[in-house]
Amino acid sequence: MNPPNPSKRAPPNDLGVLLRHWRDMRGISQLDLSFNAGVSQRHISFIESGRSVPSRQMLMDIAQTLDIPLRERNTLLLAAGYAPMYADSAWNAREMHGVTKALDRMLRQHEPFPAIVMDRYWNVLMTNESAPRFFNCFIDMAARKEPRNMLHLIFDPEGMRPFVSDWKAVADSLIQRVYRESVGRVIDDRTRELLDALRAYPEVEATLQPGDAQKTESASMPVIPMGFIKDGRVMNYFSMVTSVGTPQTIAAQELRIECMFPADDETEVLHLQMLDKKTKARA
Numbered sequence: 001m002n003p004p005n006p007s008k009r010a011p012p013n014d015l016g017v018l019l020r021h022w023r024d025m026r027g028i029s030q031l032d033l034s035f036n037a038g039v040s041q042r043h044i045s046f047i048e049s050g051r052s053v054p055s056r057q058m059l060m061d062i063a064q065t066l067d068i069p070l071r072e073r074n075t076l077l078l079a080a081g082y083a084p085m086y087a088d089s090a091w092n093a094r095e096m097h098g099v100t101k102a103l104d105r106m107l108r109q110h111e112p113f114p115a116i117v118m119d120r121y122w123n124v125l126m127t128n129e130s131a132p133r134f135f136n137c138f139i140d141m142a143a144r145k146e147p148r149n150m151l152h153l154i155f156d157p158e159g160m161r162p163f164v165s166d167w168k169a170v171a172d173s174l175i176q177r178v179y180r181e182s183v184g185r186v187i188d189d190r191t192r193e194l195l196d197a198l199r200a201y202p203e204v205e206a207t208l209q210p211g212d213a214q215k216t217e218s219a220s221m222p223v224i225p226m227g228f229i230k231d232g233r234v235m236n237y238f239s240m241v242t243s244v245g246t247p248q249t250i251a252a253q254e255l256r257i258e259c260m261f262p263a264d265d266e267t268e269v270l271h272l273q274m275l276d277k278k279t280k281a282r283a
Contacts, residue, residue: 015079016048022066023048025185037065056082069184071250091125091251099244099252100126106242110259112275116150120183120254121190124148130275134260137230137274138163150258151178151194155201165227165234171204173224181241183254225263235270236263 023033030048034041039058046052054062059080063073074084092100107115107128114131116124124147135141135153138160144153151174153159164170175198182191198204225236237260247253262268 015053015076016050018076018079019044019062020048022063022068022072026066028066033062033065037062053080056080056085060085067184069186069250070247070253072184072186074250087249087251089249089251091119091255093251095249096251099255103255103257106257106259112272113262114260116258118150118256118258120256121194122150122178124150125255133275133278134271135160137278138228149194151198155198155204157202160228161201163229165229167203169224170226171198173226175199175204181256223263230270230274233270235267235274237261237267238263 023030028036030041030044033039034044037044039054039062043052043054043058044062047054056077059076059082060073063076068076070086071088074086074088077084087095089095103117103126107117107126110130111128112130114134115128116131117126118124132141139158141148144159154164154174155161155171161167175195178191178195178198179185179187187195223238225238227234227236229235240259240261242257242259244252244255262271
């Protein structure tokens with residue numbers, strides 16, 4: 001039997017099923033949930049069996065305890081017969097102006113290294129000037145359709161894939177990142193579709209086995225770098241991922257800012273030289 005899909009709207013009688021799904025996903029017993037949420041275990045049992053409908057505030061207290069993402073909290077509210085609480089407006093809507101302005105500032109301050117803002121499915125929403133300049137040093141970004149997706153860009157044999165060093169390790173680590181960095185650790189239908197599409201690319205199924213990553217030369221580093229091959233030389237980068245703190249809208253919670261940094265001094269020098277050559281070639 002397939003588990004319920006928390007990303008879809010549910011009728012009121014599905015509230016108990018959804019709550020059990022989230023409790024099982026988090027590995028929390030009714031007793032632990034009762035203690036942490038300040039709700040009696042008997043009441044939680046009644047909710048899950050459909051014998052009781054919690055108040056709006058109690059349901060949100062339970063959702064907070066279970067660390068349920070805002071999008072899925074709206075689903076819980078609908079299942080209980082309440083109106084959604086969290087706005088599902090676009091990432092660039094008027095109420096997001098303060099956030100997008102801050103993002104733009106972050107992107108500009110990260111020059112001359114690539115910085116990208118993505119949604120929960122790795123679709124690119126914003127970049128600084130260095131991001132397209134960097135990727136254009138390898139491929140023609142103008143030939144790729146929008147909206148662009150960072151994972152498809154890396155996995156596509158007609159994209160960055162031919163320039164990625166140690167491909168098997170990179171493919172394995174990126175797929176693991178999809179699971180690890182999914183909002184609220186939720187693998188919804190669209191995330192599953194993305195994973196299926198990535199695994200359909202050539203040479204993706206034969207990724208590293210568990211433990212193999214420790215056998216690579218990068219094992220002594222504090223991060224796993226991603227290497228790009230340019231003119232026969234490997235340029236190593238690592239990423240820092242930032243999210244919006246205490247988000248109150250679905251769009252704000254699902255934004256991710258990824259900033260690329262050179263993993264060593266040699267890469268930093270080569271990076272600056274490569275972008276400088278690209279600029280002079282365009283002049």
